[in-house]
Amino acid sequence: MIRYLITRLASMVVMIVLATLVVFLISHLVPADPILAQLGDMQAANPAMVAAYRARWGLDLPIWQQYFIFLEGLVQGNFGISISTQRPVLDDILQYAPATIELSTIAFLLSVIVGVPLGVIAAVKRDSWIDHLARLLSLVGVSAPTFWLAFVVLALFYGGLQIAPGPGRLDVIYLPPPFVTGLYLVDSALAGQWDVFRNAAAHLVLPSTVLAATTLGLITRTTRAAMLEALGQDYVRVGRAKGLKERTIIVRHALPNALIPVVTLGGLAYAVLLSGTVLTETIFSWPGLGRYTFRSAVSLDFPAIMGITFLVAVVYLVINLIVDLSYALLDPRVVRQ
Amino acid sequence: MSALAGTQDQARGVGETPPVDRQRRLRRQLRRYWLAVLGAALVLAWIVIAILAPHIAPYPYEQIDLTQRLLPPSAEHWLGTDMLGRDVFSRLLVGSRISLLAGFSVVLIGAVAGTLIGGIAAYAGGRVEELMMRLTDLVLCFPPIILAMAIAAALGIGATNTVIAMLVVWWPKFARLARSLVIVQRNQEYVEAAVTIGYGPGRILLRHIMPNSMGPMVVLVTLDVGQAILTFSGLSFLGLGVIPPVPEWGAMVAEGRELIQQWWVAAFPGFAILTVVMGFNFLGDGVRDWLDPRSRTR
Numbered sequence: 227m228i229r230y231l232i233t234r235l236a237s238m239v240v241m242i243v244l245a246t247l248v249v250f251l252i253s254h255l256v257p258a259d260p261i262l263a264q265l266g267d268m269q270a271a272n273p274a275m276v277a278a279y280r281a282r283w284g285l286d287l288p289i290w291q292q293y294f295i296f297l298e299g300l301v302q303g304n305f306g307i308s309i310s311t312q313r314p315v316l317d318d319i320l321q322y323a324p325a326t327i328e329l330s331t332i333a334f335l336l337s338v339i340v341g342v343p344l345g346v347i348a349a350v351k352r353d354s355w356i357d358h359l360a361r362l363l364s365l366v367g368v369s370a371p372t373f374w375l376a377f378v379v380l381a382l383f384y385g386g387l388q389i390a391p392g393p394g395r396l397d398v399i400y401l402p403p404p405f406v407t408g409l410y411l412v413d414s415a416l417a418g419q420w421d422v423f424r425n426a427a428a429h430l431v432l433p434s435t436v437l438a439a440t441t442l443g444l445i446t447r448t449t450r451a452a453m454l455e456a457l458g459q460d461y462v463r464v465g466r467a468k469g470l471k472e473r474t475i476i477v478r479h480a481l482p483n484a485l486i487p488v489v490t491l492g493g494l495a496y497a498v499l500l501s502g503t504v505l506t507e508t509i510f511s512w513p514g515l516g517r518y519t520f521r522s523a524v525s526l527d528f529p530a531i532m533g534i535t536f537l538v539a540v541v542y543l544v545i546n547l548i549v550d551l552s553y554a555l556l557d558p559r560v561v562r563q
Numbered sequence: 564m565s566a567l568a569g570t571q572d573q574a575r576g577v578g579e580t581p582p583v584d585r586q587r588r589l590r591r592q593l594r595r596y597w598l599a600v601l602g603a604a605l606v607l608a609w610i611v612i613a614i615l616a617p618h619i620a621p622y623p624y625e626q627i628d629l630t631q632r633l634l635p636p637s638a639e640h641w642l643g644t645d646m647l648g649r650d651v652f653s654r655l656l657v658g659s660r661i662s663l664l665a666g667f668s669v670v671l672i673g674a675v676a677g678t679l680i681g682g683i684a685a686y687a688g689g690r691v692e693e694l695m696m697r698l699t700d701l702v703l704c705f706p707p708i709i710l711a712m713a714i715a716a717a718l719g720i721g722a723t724n725t726v727i728a729m730l731v732v733w734w735p736k737f738a739r740l741a742r743s744l745v746i747v748q749r750n751q752e753y754v755e756a757a758v759t760i761g762y763g764p765g766r767i768l769l770r771h772i773m774p775n776s777m778g779p780m781v782v783l784v785t786l787d788v789g790q791a792i793l794t795f796s797g798l799s800f801l802g803l804g805v806i807p808p809v810p811e812w813g814a815m816v817a818e819g820r821e822l823i824q825q826w827w828v829a830a831f832p833g834f835a836i837l838t839v840v841m842g843f844n845f846l847g848d849g850v851r852d853w854l855d856p857r858s859r860t861r
Contacts, residue, residue, distance in 0.1 A: 241700070241701065241704055244697075244701050245701065245704060245705070248701060248702075248705075249713075252710075252713060252714055252717065361598070361848075362598070365598070365841065365844050365845060365848060366837075366841060368844060369789060369793070369837055369840040369841040369844045370837050370840075371793055371796055371797065371800075371813070371816070371833055371836045371837065371840070372797070373797060373800045373813070373816060373817075373820075373833075374816050374829070374830075374832075374833025374834070374836060374837065375833075377816060377819075377820050377829050377830070377833065378826075378830060378833070380823065381823045381826045381829075381830070384823070385823035385824060385826070497706055500706055500709075501706045501707065501708040501709060504708060504709065504712065504797075504801070505797055505800065505801070508800075508801065509820060519709060519712070520712065520801055523712045523713050523715075523716040523803075524716050524801075524802060524803070526716060526717065531713050531716075534709070535705065535709060535710065535713060538705070538706055538709055539704050539705050539706075542704050542705070542706065543704055
């Protein structure tokens with residue numbers, strides 16, 4: 227187990243270093259010039275301004291030197307300074323991360339809480355109307371463009387029926403709760419500000435539902451397939467022969483065995499959510515990493531793009547590691563191999 | 564003569580099921596695969612629309628009429644008009660061309676590139692394989708849309724650049740699949756036979772192994788067109804796709820996203836994306852089901 231862990235960690239570190247190289251090369255070998263994107267036309271026409279700007283951001287150094295400066299900073303937790311916000315990238319990321327974490331965690335919980343039982347029922351009642359409904363629902367869920375779904379629910383429940391709050395994390399009359407974690411639900415509960423808590427929760431309903439649509443479909447389909455596989459196994463037949471209750475067979479015997487692919491996908495789904503936030507946050511004016519990523523990408527803010535892509539790649543790799551380790555918990559055979 | 568007729572009758576009796584049974588089987592198959600049939604119909608309908616779009620669109624898609632701004636759906640403008648008074652229905656029809664073209668080109672080029680990379684890796688083995696597959700893993704460790712977004716932004720706005728950006732993140736999954744398929748094939752007898760005859764590795768890979776591994780590849784390709792269209796429209800929605808005033812569904816949703824009261828501007832183009840992606844997903848789902856021997860016998 228320890229040896230397995232060490233090999234996994236070592237390969238992860240190698241991948242992370244390579245990932246920084248990829249990000250760096252992409253952002254530097256492409257034709258676009260960040261100077262034109264950052265300076266106005268007037269300033270960009272002035273050679274002295276351009277040279278000063280290049281020197282200021284180290285853009286005049288040889289490319290490999292720029293990479294090592296980037297790496298050196300990275301090791302010290304310094305992601306560089308964002309060209310557009312003029313603040314350290316790490317500060318920006320830390321400021322925007324809680325909003326995204328709160329949103330995607332709620333969406334993830336939502337899709338697991340609905341998706342796993344739905345998948346189990348669909349498998350147990352195979353080819354019934356509920357199975358067909360689950361299939362239809364999940365296929366439509368993965369087919370719907372996130373940004374469109376966001377618009378439709380906003381137009382319907384906020385613009386039309388006026389039963390949901392608008393974009394943003396809180397109504398303007400509320401102040402954010404005192405900062406502890408940056409997650410408004412947690413912070414407001416800690417401070418005992420229940421009106422803020424209710425408002426923050428209400429603001430989460432629409433965006434998290436929209437975000438969950440894709441992953442809900444994925445999780446339902448995977449759970450169904452894995453359950454069908456498990457229900458066809460000999461130990462299920464043995465359980466039936468022993469006269470166990472069908473419920474016991476499904477919940478105690480089949481479900482745990484069906485969970486491995488679901489866990490793999492769960493990790494993947496969390497990553498899908500992170501991508502989905504780019505589109506969802508744009509529509510819901512959600513002040514999170516997705517919107518920050520998008521803004522950095524269109525303004526060619528290289529330090530910010532590198533910082534965020536690197537961070538998300540690390541999150542990806544860590545999620546993968548956690549997924550692999552959780553196999554060991556779910557299936558003791560993995561460790562022995 | 565009569566003996567011959569007898570064998571023919573017998574042959575028919577064994578080989579073919581009676582018409583009633585066949586009909587019942589067809590009905591059962593139809594009930595089972597109705598979603599796939601619906602998907603195929605949707606895809607086909609959109610392809611036909613994309614081909615005919617300029618001829619069936621009631622108005623030229625670029626015709627601006629500021630006196631006709633933001634009209635709700637009516638008999639003259641079936642899906643209403645947008646901020647510049649352009650006919651949403653006409654733009655939606657013409658928009659199908661870019662979406663389908665982008666989806667197909669990303670998936671086809673990505674599949675060819677991925678198959679070559681994965682195939683060569685698997686057939687070459689050793690260091691080459693190791694290197695190529697690590698490269699694949701490396702691209703896969705980035706979230707696709709974020710990487711594509713960074714590349715698209717860096718390359719500059721335009722449909723071709725968006726497709727290029729998507730290709731960079733698209734080939735690895737095909738490379739992985741191709742590798743696993745070629746590994747299965749490379750130890751088969753016919754490959755050994757080809758080596759013995761003295762054929763070169765390139766010829767063996769392209770002419771012998773690849774054709775034998777095409778099946779699963781085709782399925783993944785169909786499944787993936789919908790996904791590619793979805794991603795392309797997402798990038799386009801973020802302003803990283805087409806240059807206005809080219810009608811593209813994602814960009815059309817973006818143009819109408821502030822207009823919650825005039826919902827038709829954004830709602831219909833988005834619905835168009837939904838239907839075409841649904842078509843590909845229904846179809847792919849059915850085909851996968853049909854190819855999976857376990858699910859077929861159940």
